[in-house]
Amino acid sequence: MKRPESYSLWRWFCLRIFSLAIGSIVLIALCMWLRYVFLNWWVLKQMPLVTRQEFLYLREHPNVNAGRFNQLVDIWYGQSYSDPSITSTDLGLLGILVIVVTPMMVTLGLRAARPLSKQFSHLAKAAKAVTDGHFDVSATQEKQAPQELLELTHDFNAMTRQLARYDKELRTSHVALAHELRSPLTAAMGRLQGMLDGVFPSDPKQLTMVMNQLQHLNRLVEDLHFLSLVDANQLLLHQENVALYALLQEKILWLQPQFDQLQFHVENHVPPSLTLHVDALRLGQLFTILLENALRYAADGKKITVDAIETSQNWQLSFRDYGQGVSDAFLPQIFQKFTRADDSRARHSGGSGLGLSIAKAIAEAHGGSLTAENHPQGGLQLLLLLPK
Structure with a gap:
């Protein structure tokens, strides 16, 4: 129209x-x-x-x-x-x-002048609703209003939609965060209380169990701090020319004991000559997240392949596992904080639901993107796009 x-x-x-x-x-x-x-x-x-x-x-x-x-x-x-x-x-x-x-x-x-007055009235009414905390409102557009005022109304409505989305995510994150923090904290406190009451012996085994919960809690806090830096646009990158094959191979070798334990195989098809200007620490963190994600949720597929495809302006790295994949309805939510698919992203697997959110933030900080799709032949495929 x-x-x-x-x-x-x-x-x-x-x-x-x-x-x-x-x-x-x-x-x-x-x-x-x-x-x-x-x-x-x-x-x-x-x-x-x-x-x-x-x-x-x-x-x-x-x-x-x-x-x-x-x-x-x-x-x-x-x-x-x-x-x-x-x-x-x-x-x-x-x-x-x-x-x-x-x-x-x-x-x-x-x-x-009535269209001008009515448009300002619509904006004032909607702004008052936003002030009262109702972020899902939108201002009606008068067809005969001036162009600047119509654009202002359009941008205002886009802003309220963003605020409504942020508010929903914030409320959801608060609930999920309370649960994620409470679980390891309650487990550690319960174990310590048991040792104080004499229910459990104060030996290295019990202390190691407490330490594991505290380490999980510490990692969760670090992940949240990282995402807060991203949201505040304060994430600093130290970029240099990095050979992606060697960086990925390093992360594979680091996780090799876990791969061997589950008889999981990783195929690195990235060209050894591929060099990009990136932050090695952060991109290595992204690689680790994607590998651990496949190890945790697609171990039944026994394999993950990493391929690289060159386009006119970018390099696309494909991380494909051979597991059960995720439902199509879950794909749009896969990068949201504290989000797991019911059939594969279970809390007992050890994930906090922040890994893919962090990976996506790292990709976007490099001027690229990270998307997910179900592969036509089965399994989940994560596509990392990095500029040349």
Whole structure:
């Protein structure tokens, strides 16, 4: 549907003011002209035929007999017709027209400005609702409002949608965060209380179990701190030329004991010569997250392959596992904080639901992107796009 034409605020005002000014002048001039036309028609109709012929001739040739012409004017039009004083009929009519036309033009002007007033009212009402905490409101757009005001309303509505989304995510995150923090903390406190009460012996095994919970809690806090830096646009990257094959191979070797334990195989097809200007620490963190994600949730597939494809402006790295994948309904939510699919992202697997959120943030900090899709032949495929 074609959007109706709208004008800039300056042009909007100029068109209406100019139209009202010209309209007032034209209306007054028309009324004066009609008054003359009607009076002239009426007088000529009342004149005898001979007198009318004489008058029309003298009006065309007043120098023939100016006295007789003025006499006929005074007789049939009245002496006030040619009265030059300020109280003449023409000036009086002009004053009456000004008095009548001015309120009419003011009324039309107010009516013309109504779209502007209504649009501001819609914005004020919506802004008041947002102030009261109702972020899901939107301001109605008046079709005849100026272009700047329509764009302002459009941006305002986009802002409220963003605020509503952030508010929903914040509320969800608070609930999930409370649960994630409570679980390891409760486990550690319960184990320590058991040792204090003599239920559990105070030996290295019990202390190791407590330490594991505290380490899990510490990692969760570090992940949250990382995401807070991203949200505040305070994440600093130390970029340098890095060989991606060697960086990925390093992370594979670091996780090799876990791969061997589950008989999980990783195929690194990244070209050894591929070098990009990236932050090695952060990109290595991203690689680790994607590898651990496959190890944790797709271990039944026994394999993950990493391929690299060059495009005109980017390199695309594909991390494909051969597990059960995720439902299509879950794909749009896969990068949200504390989100897990019911069938594969279970809390007992050890994940906090922040890993993929962190990986996506790292990719975007490098000017790239991270997306997910179910591979046509099965399994989940994560596509990392990095600029050259």
